[in-house]
Amino acid sequence: MSEIREVIINTDRLRTDEYLVNMGPQHPSTHGVLRMLVRLEGEKVLNIQPHVGYIHSGIEKMCEALTYPQIIHLTDRMDYLSAHMNNEAVALCVENALQVEVPDRVKYIRTIMDELSRLASHQLWWCVLGMDMGALTTFFYGLRDREMILDIFEETCGARLTVNYNTPGGLMFDIHPNFQKRVKDFIKYFRTKLPEYDQLLSGNVIFRERTGGIGHLSLSDAIDYGVTGPSGRASGFSCDVRKHQPYSAYPLVKFNEIIDLRCDTLARYEVRIKEMYESLSILEQLIDNIPEGEYAVKMRGVLKLPEGEFYQRVETARGEFGVFIISDGKKNPYRLKFRSPGFSNLFALNSMVKGHKIADLVAIMSTLDLVIPDIDR
Amino acid sequence: MAFNFYDFTNFTHNIHVGLNESFSPFAATTIEWLIVGTSYLLFVALFGLLLVYAERKVCAAFQQRLGPMRVGPWGLLQTIADFIKLLMKELIMPRKADKFLYNIAPFIVIIASFLAISVIPFAPGLQSLDFDIGVFYLTAVSSVGVIGILLAGWSSNNKYSLIGAMRSGAQILSYELSVSLSLLTMVVFAGSMQFSTIVEGQRDAWFIFSGHIPAIIAFIVFVVAGTAETNRGPFDLAEAESELTAGFHTEYSGIKFAFFFLAEYINLFIISGVATTVFLGGWMPLHFGNFESFNHVMDFIPPVVWFFMKVFGVIFIIMWFKWTFPRLRVDQILTLEWKYLLPINLANILLMALVVLTKFHF
Amino acid sequence: MTNEELKSYLAGRFSDAEIVLGNQYVEMTVKDDMLHETAVLLKEIEEASFDYLFCLTGVDYTENMAIIYHLESTRYRHVMVLKVRTKDRVNPVIDTLSDVWITAKYHEREVYDLLGVQFNNHTDLRRLFLEDGWGFPLRKDYVDEIRIVER
């Protein structure tokens, strides 16, 4: 209640025909425990205030007491849909600090895993978007296809979601003998299913009417708010870390950075759909060429980073993920900061929803693709 | 008492005569009311359960799932178990709810559905109300239900419920127009508002075939508007669960929620039943001009079976809509009605009048 | 610009700032009263145009607090690190940069929440994750005997 009063008192007063609605923490479309204080006039959204922190887990504080391999396993739990990329960010950061060069095999496998989890994440995003829009069937089609990727993860990494596959200096295990065959099967299968996604949702007149021209986020706003990932690229913000500061095997593959200048919900949707095609093409380029070699560099039992500051950026499915380690030479970091993409993306929401309807708020939020533990950390 | 699957007229007539012989006319009428009322209640409850089960299985099949499989063979008893669960649940009322309106709302919704169901002819002789203004009556009572929805949303003391109810009000009031106009098109064609006459007029060919283009347009408009009027499918704005959690029935639990739930499925049945009666020949078998042997085989299937086969066909199409399309936004739903369906409908009535005047039909 | 060019450019432009070439990026430390002015210049100057703030970190260095800004230019794609230290540790105060980069508004709320750094002129300085009266968990002297189990 106090916050509601605060809004009434501090910001401009509620007019007679305006009212406040709490969306969340338990609401079907917030995808977790996010609460938004929505100021409405009839169906029209005037203003929203996101309130986060319902599942704040203090990961940054916990990391100050953990060793680097242990930190990696915690990053699974932030953006659980991009677990591989989060793992990789910390692993790369530690490797850069220790100046360890990992074998090519590791780079290739890491890139393949990144793209697989990007695909899995985008699939889940697609089906959840459909569900938020009221097309419930998309949910099951998306999950059906995602299941194949999760099976690949389970076979090679031993877990489906919290994989913890990267370690400083390499990988936890070598790939499973079936890995390449399964990935190839998946690529073949998913190439036939992606057009169905288009037929079911992208082409649908109701869907296009509902998303086109909704939720405008201009380029300057996107940069100012730090909106990255597919959401930022749909505003014309060229922010793909894979292109600008390539890591792992990304310098070796050819792919396009999908940029859309329409800045609306439909653009954010189409950027992600096109990114799925790009991910498939990256997988096709890499999967047959995994070089032979070691799957991990032999590292010391207790990793101690040299004194200094180390930053590593990677591109997760939601945008730019950063790890900032300040080390004082001990086995655990002095301060560790995660720059999570969802955090910046969420707060751009307010500038996008003004004047739209409640249903648009749900659609816009869906195309931002928020994962709440990523925001709360 | 002769029992005949092909024509219930004698059967119902015999009951009527038998009751009048044994009791005074007043008592006989009362007993008839009770029998009819009970049979409708039973029918609605059982058919509602069946429809819920069918919806789950159909939606599961669309989504490559199996649907309920645990309770009973193929999960057949699942909805009964759910119904028992709903009966046993606690009835919770929000603290500042308007008690009287809150309690009465589910009944208004379900009574409106019962009123509407009474004019639908299931088979020859199996129709409780056969007005000469049947179509008019149907359009009138089917719009009463929205009052219950509005009351439910208003009295719940919940903003989500209120938004849902207001959406539903705007939606049903507009789509009522399209439903009535598309029915009116067929009334122009049939030349009667009485359901039995309308069905009788389709003995040789169903209206959707004999009325060709305008009838098909009217059918499509009717199915779309009917879907919207039952708050289903892509038009389920009133209970859009990703936006409004559960819309107007957010605060209802237990049997009161079950009433809303049941009413939704009865409405689905009514819309399909009316579509069947007016466009698809009601309980009339499928006849093709001069194919005598084919027509004879079709006659062999009892009219009740014909009626329910067609009803399930229409219900399946409406379910197909629901499980395929994304939901519309509230302004788009009104755009669809006022800028698309209504002009099409008006033009269609003119076209139908022309067709009738020029006798350019089969 | 490469890191060396950027370093020499910044050294010429901001004479009283301390500029070093770190592990990856050029790191520039400014006085806390110069922070806002420097940030505006970094964003506005044509050659620098650091318009994208991608990371804002608060650090507790036991004698004072540091705020570290990671900046990137979306036009030239060069990256620099802007650092500032507060004068006081117990009641650290610093100028907000939320009017320069909007995203800083929320990152600063996070820093305020976890480290207790006050930002001058911040329009909406409330706690982000934790309740009022929780304490500042990322400070090195934070103790919480109930929730933190030392091993």
Place this chain on the structure above:
Amino acid sequence: MKSFIEYIISIFKGLWTLLIGMKVTGKYFFTPWKNVTQQYPENRNKLVMFERFRGEVIMTHNAGNEHKCTGCGICEINCPNGSIEIISKSALTQEGKKKRIIDQHIYHLGMCTFCNLCVKACPTGAIVMGQNFEHAVWDRTQLIRVLNKPGSKISEGVKE
């Protein structure tokens, strides 16, 4: 007039896209044998987990009830959540020397995040990840497990 034609065309185009969508769902409706869901408790007998699946930490014992755990405590150090506790005791070797051996390898399943760090760190390969994933119990105390079986001892030839 032009806008009127566009209006008519937009209706038909819209209807066409809707029909395409219905074609996709309809295709799956009429091929129910392609359903993808599995009925979990019923298919339990046929359910095979991947060999690397991380369900729980177990300690392998051979036929003679011998394990390979020396009680060195490396897994305890490597565990990020403190879900492993090693309680050791001192015992006399055959030569009469005093030596620390494992008494109880306590594993708190409720705290475990299945990160595989303990298994990776174990110098003798005593603990491995098991495939069992059905961890529901009635009482939280049942989540605390002792991994070395009662009466077990360290097998011969394991390097200390």
